[in-house]
Amino acid sequence: xxxxxxxxxxxxxxxxxxxxxxxYLNWVQNSVLEGELSEGLLAKLKAEVKQKIDHESDSxxxxxxRSERYxxxxxxxxxxxxxxxxx
Amino acid sequence: xxxxxxxxxxxxxxxxxxxxxxxYLNWVQNSVLEGELSEGLLAKLKAEVKQKIDHESDSxxxxxxRSERYxxxxxxxxxxxxxxxxx
Numbered sequence: 001x002x003x004x005x006x007x008x009x010x011x012x013x014x015x016x017x018x019x020x021x022x023x024y025l026n027w028v029q030n031s032v033l034e035g036e037l038s039e040g041l042l043a044k045l046k047a048e049v050k051q052k053i054d055h056e057s058d059s060x061x062x063x064x065x066r067s068e069r070y071x072x073x074x075x076x077x078x079x080x081x082x083x084x085x086x087x
Numbered sequence: 088x089x090x091x092x093x094x095x096x097x098x099x100x101x102x103x104x105x106x107x108x109x110x111y112l113n114w115v116q117n118s119v120l121e122g123e124l125s126e127g128l129l130a131k132l133k134a135e136v137k138q139k140i141d142h143e144s145d146s147x148x149x150x151x152x153r154s155e156r157y158x159x160x161x162x163x164x165x166x167x168x169x170x171x172x173x174x
Contacts, residue, residue: 008117030095059164066158070150076136077145
């Protein structure tokens with residue numbers, strides 16, 4: 001399945017959330033990751049996220065598509081993940 | 088087209104970006120909006136975003152799909168837009 005994960009978590013959990021997401025997906029921009037995952041791995045990722053967030057204040061969205069990726073992804077402004085590739 | 092817009096902009100431009108996005112899309116979570124738009128309206132939205140961001144530091148992603156919406160959208164943690172509906 002094609003998955004987009006967008007997290008909005010407290011500052012103290014940002015690094016942890018990025019690290020968790022990156023185990024399964026590719027980083028796109030600050031709080032956005034995307035990639036192809038099997039249903040099993042998606043369930044695993046969600047379970048890890050569930051364990052790591054503060055359920056009173058944090059929020060993580062998973063968009064999933066069974067078939068196609070997307071028609072276009074356009075970035076207006078800077079491409080933050082270019083920096084990540086250099087570091 | 089089905090559109091997901093995710094913005095990552097400096098604090099001083101957050102409110103402006105949300106206001107711009109909301110003219111065309113529905114708010115999902117802090118920096119995420121989604122909705123159905125014609126190609127013409129999407130171009131208009133992008134043009135507005137281009138004018139309003141700081142091109143040295145801000146970043147706005149537009150995912151677009153010609154056909155289907157998505158198979159699922161799951162939120163782990165709080166559903167921030169429920170609050171928005173109450174306010």
